[in-house]
Amino acid sequence: MARGKLRIYLGAAPGVGKTYAMLSEAHRRIERGTDCVVAFVEHHDRPRTEVMLHGLEQVTRRDLEYRGTAFTEMDVDAVLERAPEVALVDELAHTNVPGSRNAKRWQDVEELLTAGIDVVSTVNIQHLESLGDVVESITGVRQKETVPDEVVRRADQIELVDMSPQALRRRMAHGNIYKSDRIDASLSNYFRPGNLTALRELALLWVADRVDEYLQQYRGEHNIRSTWQARERIVVGLTGGPEGRTLIRRASRMAAKGSGSEILAVYIARSDGLTGASPKELAVQRTLVEDLGGTFHHVIGDDIPAALLDFARGVNATQIVLGSSRRKTWQYVFGPGVGATVARDSGPDLDVHIVTHGEVAKGRGLPVARGARLGRSRAIGGWLVGVAGPAVLTVLLTHIDADLGLANDMLLFLTLTVAAALVGGLIPALASAAVGSLLLNYYFTPPLHLWTVSNNKNIVAIAVFVGVAVSVASVVDLAARRTHQAARLRAEAEILSFLAGSVLRGETSLEALLERVRETFAMESVALLERAGDTDPWTCAGRVGDGRPLERPEDADVDMPVGDHMALALSGRVLPAADRRVLAAFAAQAAVVLDRQRLQSEADQARTLAEGNRIRTALLAAVSHDLRTPLAGIKAAVSSLRSDDVEWSDEDEAELLEGIEAGADRLEHLVGNLLDMSRLQTGTVTPLIREVDLDEVVPMALGGVPDGTAELDIPETLPMVAVDKGLLERAVANIVENAVKYAPDEQPVKVSASALGERVEIRVVDRGPGVPDSAKDRIFAPFQRYGDAPRGAGVGLGLAVARGFVEAMGGTLAAEDTPGGGLTMVLTLRAAAGRPPVRPELSSQVTS
Numbered sequence: 108m109a110r111g112k113l114r115i116y117l118g119a120a121p122g123v124g125k126t127y128a129m130l131s132e133a134h135r136r137i138e139r140g141t142d143c144v145v146a147f148v149e150h151h152d153r154p155r156t157e158v159m160l161h162g163l164e165q166v167t168r169r170d171l172e173y174r175g176t177a178f179t180e181m182d183v184d185a186v187l188e189r190a191p192e193v194a195l196v197d198e199l200a201h202t203n204v205p206g207s208r209n210a211k212r213w214q215d216v217e218e219l220l221t222a223g224i225d226v227v228s229t230v231n232i233q234h235l236e237s238l239g240d241v242v243e244s245i246t247g248v249r250q251k252e253t254v255p256d257e258v259v260r261r262a263d264q265i266e267l268v269d270m271s272p273q274a275l276r277r278r279m280a281h282g283n284i285y286k287s288d289r290i291d292a293s294l295s296n297y298f299r300p301g302n303l304t305a306l307r308e309l310a311l312l313w314v315a316d317r318v319d320e321y322l323q324q325y326r327g328e329h330n331i332r333s334t335w336q337a338r339e340r341i342v343v344g345l346t347g348g349p350e351g352r353t354l355i356r357r358a359s360r361m362a363a364k365g366s367g368s369e370i371l372a373v374y375i376a377r378s379d380g381l382t383g384a385s386p387k388e389l390a391v392q393r394t395l396v397e398d399l400g401g402t403f404h405h406v407i408g409d410d411i412p413a414a415l416l417d418f419a420r421g422v423n424a425t426q427i428v429l430g431s432s433r434r435k436t437w438q439y440v441f442g443p444g445v446g447a448t449v450a451r452d453s454g455p456d457l458d459v460h461i462v463t464h465g466e467v468a469k470g471r472g473l474p475v476a477r478g479a480r481l482g483r484s485r486a487i488g489g490w491l492v493g494v495a496g497p498a499v500l501t502v503l504l505t506h507i508d509a510d511l512g513l514a515n516d517m518l519l520f521l522t523l524t525v526a527a528a529l530v531g532g533l534i535p536a537l538a539s540a541a542v543g544s545l546l547l548n549y550y551f552t553p554p555l556h557l558w559t560v561s562n563n564k565n566i567v568a569i570a571v572f573v574g575v576a577v578s579v580a581s582v583v584d585l586a587a588r589r590t591h592q593a594a595r596l597r598a599e600a601e602i603l604s605f606l607a608g609s610v611l612r613g614e615t616s617l618e619a620l621l622e623r624v625r626e627t628f629a630m631e632s633v634a635l636l637e638r639a640g641d642t643d644p645w646t647c648a649g650r651v652g653d654g655r656p657l658e659r660p661e662d663a664d665v666d667m668p669v670g671d672h673m674a675l676a677l678s679g680r681v682l683p684a685a686d687r688r689v690l691a692a693f694a695a696q697a698a699v700v701l702d703r704q705r706l707q708s709e710a711d712q713a714r715t716l717a718e719g720n721r722i723r724t725a726l727l728a729a730v731s732h733d734l735r736t737p738l739a740g741i742k743a744a745v746s747s748l749r750s751d752d753v754e755w756s757d758e759d760e761a762e763l764l765e766g767i768e769a770g771a772d773r774l775e776h777l778v779g780n781l782l783d784m785s786r787l788q789t790g791t792v793t794p795l796i797r798e799v800d801l802d803e804v805v806p807m808a809l810g811g812v813p814d815g816t817a818e819l820d821i822p823e824t825l826p827m828v829a830v831d832k833g834l835l836e837r838a839v840a841n842i843v844e845n846a847v848k849y850a851p852d853e854q855p856v857k858v859s860a861s862a863l864g865e866r867v868e869i870r871v872v873d874r875g876p877g878v879p880d881s882a883k884d885r886i887f888a889p890f891q892r893y894g895d896a897p898r899g900a901g902v903g904l905g906l907a908v909a910r911g912f913v914e915a916m917g918g919t920l921a922a923e924d925t926p927g928g929g930l931t932m933v934l935t936l937r938a939a940a941g942r943p944p945v946r947p948e949l950s951s952q953v954t955s
Contacts, residue, residue, distance in 0.1 A: 111220040114264040115199065118231040119310040120303055122275060122284035125229040125268040126150070126197055130159035132227060133195055137163070142192040146219070146226075147181035147212075149197050153283065163195075171204045178204045183215050186224070193225045200234035200254040213254050230254055232310040245305045246297055267314045272303035339368040340424040343396070344415050344445070347374060350430045350464040351392040357462050358428045359399045370401030371422055375414045390661050397641065412448040419457060426458045489531010493539030496523040501546045516551045517572045521579070528583035537577060544573045617649040617700045624677070624693045625652050628665075628686065631679035635697050636660055638672050645674075648701055652678070667694040737770035744770075773811065794831035794916050798939040801825055801860050801869065804832055808839035809858070816847045820859035827939040828867050834912040835936075838920070841905035842871045842932045849875035849930070867936045874929040883922040 114132075118125035126148065136143045145165040150156040166189055169182035180203050186194055196219070201212040209215050216226050233242040236253040243249045259265065270278075278284055279298055343358045345351040355372060362368035374389060393403040408414025419427055432444045443451075450459040497520055504516060511519075520543035528536035549556060617635065625633045632652025636645045636659070645659050655678065660666035663676035667690050675694035682690065744763040748755065755763070802821045809817050828835075839858075846856040850873040857872045878886060887910045906920075913920040918936045925931045 109223055111223050111225045112263040113216070113220055113261070114225075114227045114266070115259055115262045116227075116229045116266050116268050117259070117310060117314065118229065119267065119269045119307045120233075120275060120298075121231060122278060123268050123270045125231070127156050127159060128266070128268050129195060129197070129227050129229055130156070130163070133163055133193070134159070136193060144186075144189060144191040144194055146186045146194040146196045147198075148195055152286070155283065166194075169207075171206050173204045173206065180204055180207050181212065181215055183208050183218055186219060187222055190222070191224060193227060194219055196226055196228045199228040199230040199258075200252045202252050211254070213258050217258075230259065232306055232313060235259065235313070238309060238313075241309065242306070246302050248297060265314060267310060269307060269310065272300045272307065275303055276300070339426065340422060341368060341370050341426045341428060342415070342419045342422070342424040343370065343372040343401075343428045344430075344449075345372055345374045345389070345392060346430070346433075347389050348430075348433065349388065350433070351388065352395055353464045354428050354430050354462055355392060355396050355399065355401070357460075359401070361426070361428070361460075362401075370396060370399060371404060371424065372396040372401055373404045373406055373415065373418050375406045375408050375411050375418075387661060387666075390666065394661075412445050412452060415445070415449055416452060416457070424457065426460060427453065428460045428462060431461055431463050486531050486535070489527050489535035490538070492523060492530050493527030493535035494542055496527070497539060497543045497546050501550055505550055513547075513551055516547060520547060521572065521575060525579055525583055528579070528581075533581060536581075536583070540573055540577055547572065617697065617704060618651055620693070620697055620700050621649055621651045624675070624690070624697075627693075628677065628682060628690065629679065630665075630677045632657075632677070634663075634676045635701065636674050636676055637701075640672065648673075649697075665690070667691055669694045669698045673698055737773045741767050741770040741774075794834055796829050796831060796916065798827040799830055799832050799835070800827055801867070804830075804836050805839055805858060805860070805869070808836045809843055811840055811844055812847045812856075815855060816850070817843055817856045817858055820857065822860065825860055825862055825867060828936045829939045830916045830918075830936055831912075834916055838909040838912040838934065839869065839871075841909040842920075842934065845905045846871050846873040846875070846930070846932065849873060851875065862938065865938050867938050869934040869936070871932040871934070872925050872929065873931075874925065874927070877924060877928055877930050878922060886922065887920070 116125040116129050130148065133143050133145070143163070145160065145163050147168065148160060148165075150160065166185050167182060168179040169185070171178045171180055181196065196212065196216055199213050199216065203210060203212060203215070209218070216228060219226050232238065233246070233250050234253050235256050237256045239250055239253055276294060276298060279290060279294055282290065285293055339362065341358045341362055343351075343354050345354065351372075355370070358370050358372075362370050372392065396403050404418070406414055406418055408417075415427070418424075427449060429446045429449060432446055446459075446461050450461070453459050500519055500523060504511070504519075520539075524536050524539040524543060527539040621633045621635065624630070630652065632650065632655070634650040634657050635648045636657065637648050638645045647656070650656070657663050657676045657678065660668070660674035660676045663678050664680060665677040665682045665687075667675040667677075667687065669675060675690070675697055677690075744767045747753070748760065748763055802823070802825075805821055806819060809819070843856060843858060850856050854874040858869065859872070860867060860869045862868075887906050910920045913934055913936075916936065918934065920935075921933050923931045923933055
């Protein structure tokens, strides 16, 4: 059955006419032949509204009495039985009288919608749950009846019923809303012009947001990419520079000129992670834009203008705010810049604003020299080889009486250029080529000691030298940089591989992972900070190192956001942009590890609670199972003694009193043991382990079985066992009682004990029907009764309690097949340290 559709008339204030509009819609639908009924409508004695009910079928309401007062509520069952096409339900936020089917009327409406009935309802803006505090601050009245915003947002149609404050006050003064005795008080309190204006604005903004959701959904479904300027959305392009704050404030002033305008700040980072943006500055700008009511977005894109335009069109923006370029004049030879490109490609649907600021034309700073990554010592060595080397070579060649020829001289200078490239990178190599060409021209090319060249061939030779030197230096530098990049990427891959493997295997704790981050990036301290919401304070989820404690990510030298409410903060030094890629992976894994630890903790708690619930349930059932028999005996004996119909002899009275005493003693033992197990399972007590002789405990455990149904075989040479005497007695009693229950009458159960090294085994052997291998573990679960056991045989808790006691003492309880048929329970215990006790000569077999 298809779900019904919900239509809501949303009133800006009481008395604007939402109920009247709903009833008018009902009349229109009836005229079109729709089966429409009134499930519940309250006209509040308003004549015009009451007249609209004429001609509409009304479902009989349900009468309820609460605290001596009679009430009427919507009868959901009657509406469901009537099954109309459309049901009118007034006052969606109404709280039903106690005793109703549901606590809230919107829950009644949900039942009707689920049954396939369309519902038309009403609600005022002040009853929306999210606006409760706002409405109270405006009107001074706290709305007790509210409806969740999501219920209203899920409506298929929302129609705003609005009226100007002046018109609503006139309607109030004419007596169309309240009776005359309430008019003056209402006009001077709730219905003040300021209150009504504020409520009207709240309603308009809330409905505008809903309309915006419809618009985004429609544009997505129809793949519409062009901007529809239905609402001002201002996108602010940030570079991470100090001018970002000026742009955000300027955009905020622009948004303030139009009600409902929205600010979206976006920072676009390259996919390779190389950026000159300051993480701290971006964090400050993010806080600023959020304080001004906007949102911050981080986008990845190599083509910054295209990515910015795609983002703006994706959010249906109408304006883009960019800052004037910080580039110097000569830097425009590399291209027109982001601002000019965005303005050129924005098209007619986007307005681009270029805002001036104090950083215009101050330069964005030169990129880090490629050779800088080689280290200071290698850079100095490269310059020495590239500049001082040609000078030293010139001195040697001019003072040695050997005419090597211009070609060989050029090869020697070229060798120094290649060496400069290998040691110091491209810039020292280019300097070496320039210095070498000048020295070749001055000292080795005729005419000597002049900066001129007379032979055209020598000009070509020097030009070829310069070209070859530059080319070779470029190739060598490129190879060196590629080697450096490959080594770095290999190191990153090894780090990420180790990180992913250890986290996936669950081998890394949060502290160990943070310590790994600290060691990898040579930091003083690393902390994982988190907060519950955007306005909540930061808390430390984990921290390593000796640095100062961090209260906010902005206080750290490096902070890496992880989602909206978590950040990895590092103190010690500022990291280069290339390291942030690996740091981002560490941050993501830290969040995963933290979530896994919390999930594991919650799972352990849930497991403990489930085990506790299982034991509590078992103990409750055990009370009825184990205590029923002695209680019945005690009650019967007491009833007999109090009976006036029979005159008991002294011997009979003594026997009945003896039975009462025995039953009470048994009850005392059972209750004590059950309470001990309960405390044991809840972790409030531990077993009292002592050295005990089995022949002191096992015979006492057989007191609950009839005489002749069990045989004992406890050798006196057995060592003592380390157990809790009360728990062991209760466990053996349960095992023996269970065995006697299923053993044939003519074959008693045999209880024997033997020593095996440091363990002592107690075997309870019966010749009953036995248990198949598939059910041997299941019989130890609570409430398990095997086969066709009679109903009076218990509820199946004896073996579950016995295993719990035995395992609490460090022993085991298992089931085995008895040779020749039947079941053998094997109870294994720890033998106590020391020699076996010395006993007088007694019979090794006791039959009870």
